[in-house]
Amino acid sequence: STRVRSSAASDVYKRQAQVMVTVPVMIGLTVKYQSVVFKRQQRKMEQQEKKLLEAMRTADRANEAKTSFLASMSHEIRTPINAILGMNEMILREEKDPAIRGYAGNIQASGNSLLSIVSDVLDISKIESGKLEIIPVDYEVNSLISDCCNMAAGRAKAKELELLVECADNVPMKLCGDETHIRQIIMNLLTNAVKYTEKGTVKLIVSGRFTDGGFVLKVDVSDTGIGIAEENLPQLFTQFQRFDLQRNRNIEGTGLGLSIVKRLCDLMSGTITARSVLGSGSTFTVELPQKVVDS
Numbered sequence: 001s002t003r004v005r006s007s008a009a010s011d012v013y014k015r016q017a018q019v020m021v022t023v024p025v026m027i028g029l030t031v032k033y034q035s036v037v038f039k040r041q042q043r044k045m046e047q048q049e050k051k052l053l054e055a056m057r058t059a060d061r062a063n064e065a066k067t068s069f070l071a072s073m074s075h076e077i078r079t080p081i082n083a084i085l086g087m088n089e090m091i092l093r094e095e096k097d098p099a100i101r102g103y104a105g106n107i108q109a110s111g112n113s114l115l116s117i118v119s120d121v122l123d124i125s126k127i128e129s130g131k132l133e134i135i136p137v138d139y140e141v142n143s144l145i146s147d148c149c150n151m152a153a154g155r156a157k158a159k160e161l162e163l164l165v166e167c168a169d170n171v172p173m174k175l176c177g178d179e180t181h182i183r184q185i186i187m188n189l190l191t192n193a194v195k196y197t198e199k200g201t202v203k204l205i206v207s208g209r210f211t212d213g214g215f216v217l218k219v220d221v222s223d224t225g226i227g228i229a230e231e232n233l234p235q236l237f238t239q240f241q242r243f244d245l246q247r248n249r250n251i252e253g254t255g256l257g258l259s260i261v262k263r264l265c266d267l268m269s270g271t272i273t274a275r276s277v278l279g280s281g282s283t284f285t286v287e288l289p290q291k292v293v294d295s
């Protein structure tokens with residue numbers, strides 16, 4: 001019985017020894033297998049990452065090519081349009097025949113709208129390619145406001161709309177900022193106000209507040225027009241976004257104007273907001289920080 005017990009004990013030892021050898025080998029094999037699988041997965045992920053990066057670079061290059069194509073095309077198209085409009089202006093000045101004057105009037109209207117579409121495309125491509133520069137200059141607020149009003153007055157008059165202008169007393173006489181692009185913002189808002197208003201008033205209010213380093217110029221453009229539905233307000237500054245297409249089918253536009261205005265405000269460290277009541281009218285408010293040259 002002692003022999004039987006000792007042989008059973010040696011079996012147990014043998015099995016323990018086997019386990020002690022087999023388990024580390026198994027663990028070792030499993031670790032090796034896992035590391036092989038892990039390395040393979042890592043290689044696969046690296047390849048995928050490489051492919052993604054390459055695809056991103058290709059997309060970026062295509063986008064840059066599109067932007068530069070649009071920019072040069074719009075530039076090329078603008079030159080002959082200006083020549084056509086110039087020649088047409090001569091016909092309008094010199095021609096007495098009402099029928100021919102009528103044709104020339106149509107050329108003028110279509111030419112101008114083509115010019116504004118092409119300018120919008122040029123502007124948006126310049127902004128997207130980061131080529132639009134903000135150039136601050138000293139300017140007179142008074143002449144900026146009167147120029148904008150003079151340009152909008154013709155269109156307002158043609159639609160028998162009242163055009164009102166208010167300027168607060170505290171607005172400095174001379175400011176420093178990118179006058180050209182501020183003018184573009186105001187003109188865009190005034191043009192829209194006239195375009196989307198059938199009767200009533202378009203109002204331009206210029207005011208602002210002094211800050212430590214300068215003056216925040218505030219421009220409100222309000223109208224008594226068709227207004228914008230509340231659910232459309234969040235998409236108002238998105239490219240190519242136009243609303244109420246059924247009702248506005250006779251109003252020309254690209255849906256680029258407000259997105260350009262928003263991008264210009266951003267580039268000038270300013271803000272733009274819109275309030276509107278559908279059927280009653282809209283108010284757009286722009287705030288732009290400027291330096292004071294002469295208060």
Ligand code: ADP
Pocket residue numbers: 192193196223225226227228236241242243244248252253254255256257258259282
């Ligand atoms: P569009 O060239 O179509 O005028 P915008 O970007 O200037 O493009 O305006 C986008 C859309 O916002 C317009 O199509 C119009 O539906 C709406 N909108 C803009 N301004 C006004 C406004 N003053 N009153 C009512 N709707 C407006």
